[in-house]
Amino acid sequence: MLEIKNLHVNINGSKILNGVNLKVNAGEVHALMGPNGSGKSTLALVLAGREDYKVTEGEVLYNGKNLLDLSPEDRAREGIFLAFQYPVEIPGVSNVNLLKTAVNEIRKYNGEEELDAIDFLDLIKEKMKLVELDQSFLKRSVNEGFSGGEKKRNEIFQMAVLNPRLAILDETDSGLDIDAIKVVANGVNKLRSKDNATIVVTHYQRLLNYIIPDFVHVLYNGRIVKSGGKELAMELEEKGYDWIKNGSEEVVSG
Amino acid sequence: MKDVINFKEWFLQKHNTFEDSLNGENTYLMHQIRKEALENFNELPLPTLKDEDWRYTNISPLLKYNFNIVTKDAKISNDTIQNYRFNNLKSHLIVFVNGQFSAENSKLLNLPNGVVIGSLSDAIKNNPEIVEKYFNKNTTNNHQIFAALSTAYTKDGAFIYVPEGKIVEDPIHIIFITSSKDEKIITQPRNLFIAGKNSQLTIIEHYISDKENIYFTNAVTEIIVNENAVVDHVKLQEESKNAFHIARMEVGQERNSNFTSHSISLGGALTRNNINALFNDEGSECTLNGLFLIEGEQLFDVHTLIDHAKPLCNSHEHYIGILDNKARGVFNGKVLVRPDAQKTNAFQKNKNIILSDQALINTKPELEIFADDVKCSHGATIGQMDEEAKFYLRSRGIADKTATAILIRAFSSDVIKSIKIKQIRNYLDELLSKRFSQ
Ligand SMILES: Nc1ncnc2c1ncn2[C@@H]1O[C@H](COP(=O)(O)OP(=O)(O)OP(=O)(O)O)[C@@H](O)[C@H]1O
């Protein structure tokens, strides 16, 4: 589904990603871990199409297409969804307006008819239950004045409505209490299927108790320095990142 | 090309032809008023960039043409007019074609006794005592060259008179349409709206054109809001992008009255609005809101003055500017709180968004406060498109242009949502999405 080959990315002239390689197949869940500033969000945002992040080398294939050629909206329409680490507040734009526009633009792109008001509302109501959000929330401005937890839940809610093929969750669990984490995990698990894939960016093994990953990768200094199964997350929780950092330096110097 | 005659000379010369075209509008009194105004027009200098009031607005493009005075009737189909009506809004309709009242296109609904909605031309003939009492009473008009030009050429415009205690339930939609083939014309709608004591009405002044022609609209609107009257006013400028539009609105408010105005503009080549609201007595409320969206090389200039001459009045002003390409905007908001005007509340806000590198806005709040027990505030901001928000929307599958339209709509929402008539809000939503999804 997704193949990242030797991806190098600059932000404002400084090198942030230094040759990332990653392959994600349909049906898989990948966890991406790594210390602060290692480039996890950069990778996620590049996949979503941030235009000011410059790809200097490498390529990304998504279902055989060159992903980097697509506009952010076309990536979303092709099934990519990023749950932002820091969801943006948009005063004056209601959640329901965003979703209605998004759903219908995506449907149009895929040659489907737009949803009428009633069908749309049915869809929304069904998905709201999934993330335990209150109806009144629909009319509020996107993320404006939301608590941290509400913002994260809103990302999962949007994901549920847009039903992506490749979901990238960037620290959707950070700052959440265990009940909220269960809600988020439940949202993700409901969407899991043999046709979809998920990349979960997290610092904490805790979330991975509820979303069981097939693979765990460690990003450090803009590269994936270690990959393994779900046990790797446990190991990281126990020992921290230092042993890997050291290891990676050895690799570099060796 | 024919030589262009000096702007002032031209209108001085044409005045005889104009007066000859008058019929019943040429009462003795009106003749005197016109004559005096023409003298003022003759004496007043044309504004230049050296005038503080015109510092950012160069009128020289306007002076390049001799605009013809229209004396013939032009015809407009009802279908054309229909395009500019608000969906599902029951309203009185009066239409002016090239400045002259068009009975054929107009249609009034049932009205309470004594209410007059129609043309100034008719009012001069049929209601001379009302016209005499209220017309051109604000003397500042005499010192403004474009207002003097309007007064000198007074012939027609919208006239509304609502007597004491009457309520006009449905909005009065006034359409001013300019239509000409190749001729460059001037139209000078001269509007007079009088809300009697305890009366209530809603007025929509709507300026349109059927083509992207060069012409000159020089409009003056006088609004008298008598004691405890409530007037809701909307002005919508959707004219030719090549039009010149100079407009002056004078509002006089008596005790406990309430006046609200929303001025929405897509601009022309050069637009200058002067809006003056004067509190003549205590206990009144005035809201002046506005939204302008300009692009290309359009110039839009709005000067407002809220004159707190009396105590215990509240004013609210909120202007939003959206500027693209090489457009230039000017917002000058003056609030004058005179020594007597204790317990004044005056709030002003001007918010602008610049969508290109070359667009420019000059914004200047001018608070002159001579009373000590007052609450006043003002704030002006100039910003750019929030790219993070735009990326967020695009990452949800929303096209770049749609995302821009959504964000512009959100930016404008404070002003749009304060418009009371839902059908107008819907109309503006459509205008905005059309404007930003081209
Ligand atoms: N707009 C920017 N301009 C300059 N540097 C940036 C910008 N955004 C991110 N960076 C830098 O890029 C590096 C990687 O940041 P990134 O946000 O991808 O890390 P992360 O792994 O997601 O960290 P965290 O765990 O804290 O979320 C950091 O050093 C950060 O300071």
Ligand SMILES: [Mg+2]
């Ligand atoms: Mg991050």
